Every structure is written in C-alpha cells, then in structure tokens.
Amino acid sequence: MSISLKELEEGRRIAALVVRYCGEKYFPLFDRFDREVQKRRSAADRIEAAIGRQVPEIQRESPPP
Structure with a gap:
C-alpha cells in the first residue's frame, strides 16, 4: 500500500505539532x-x-526522387 503525498503532508503537519507541544525529542x-x-x-x-x-x-532528409 502506497501513501499519497497528501497523506504524507498531513502526517508532517501532525508531527510538527507533536514536536511543538511534546518536545524536541520527537523531531x-x-x-x-x-x-x-x-x-x-x-x-x-x-x-x-x-x-x-x-x-x-x-x-528528416528528403526521400530520394
């Protein structure tokens, strides 16, 4: 199963919030x-x-006559 770019971007947003509120150890x-x-x-x-x-x-070269 492949994850779409949109899903990855949402995961990145959530991960950024986790870092902000839970600390740098989640960076x-x-x-x-x-x-x-x-x-x-x-x-x-x-x-x-x-x-x-x-x-x-x-x-292209012209065909010979």
Missing part, C-alpha cells in the same frame, strides 16, 4: 516526514518538467 519523526515530502515533491517536479518540455522536431 526525528518530523524530520522523516519532511524529507519524504521533499523527495516526492522533487520527483514529481522533475517528471512534470520532463513532460512539459517541447520535443524538438527531427529534421
């Missing part, structure tokens, strides 16, 4: 969520950039 939990969110965003951005680029047209 590694937040850090893990944060790194995974950044990794997924980066991957998605890279894929979109690759798809969004215009593919240059290949110049």
Whole structure:
C-alpha cells in the first residue's frame, strides 16, 4: 500500500505539532516526514518538467526522387 503525498503532508503537519507541544525529542519523526515530502515533491517536479518540455522536431532528409 502506497501513501499519497497528501497523506504524507498531513502526517508532517501532525508531527510538527507533536514536536511543538511534546518536545524536541520527537523531531526525528518530523524530520522523516519532511524529507519524504521533499523527495516526492522533487520527483514529481522533475517528471512534470520532463513532460512539459517541447520535443524538438527531427529534421528528416528528403526521400530520394
């Protein structure tokens, strides 16, 4: 089962609240969520950039007469 980016972002938000209210000892939990969110965003951005680029047209030689 795969966790969506939206679910990871919600987990990161909750982990940040845990750190705020329960202490710095829970920071590694937040850090893990944060790194995974950044990794997924980066991957998605890279894929979109690759798809969004215009593919240059290949110049073809004219067929022989």
